[in-house]
Amino acid sequence: MRIGVLLTGASLALLATPVLAQQTGDKGTIVVEGQKPEKKICKDVDPPTGSRVGGDRICLTEAEWRRGEEEAQRAMQHEEMRYRANRAAIENESSVRAALRGNRARRPRR
Helix, strand or coil: HHHHHHHHHHHHHHHHHHHHHCCCCCCCCCCCCCCCCCEEEEEEEECCCCCCCCCEEEEEHHHHHHHHCCCCHHHHHHHHHHHHHHHHHHHHHHHHHHHHHHHHHCCCCC
C-alpha cells in the first residue's frame, strides 16, 4: 500500500514538472515561472598553441562562468600542493643521501 502511494506521488511530481519550467527559444535556457532567464555572457577563447584553426566563442551564464573559474582555481591549488609535496620529497631524499655520504666519510677504516 505504501509503495503504491509513493509511486503515485512520484509520478504526479514528474507530471507537474513540465508545467513549472518552460523552455524558451534560446538554446537550452530554462525559465521557471516568475523568474527572469539568466543572461548569457559570451567570451572569445584563444585557439590552442600551434593550432591553425581560429579560436572559439563560448556563451555561458554568470553562474556557469563562476563555477568554471572556481574549478580552475581548485585545480591550480591541487597542482601546487602536488608540486610542493614532490619538491619536499626530493629535498628530503637528497638530504638523506648527503647525510649518508657524510657518515661514510667519517667512519674509521679498520
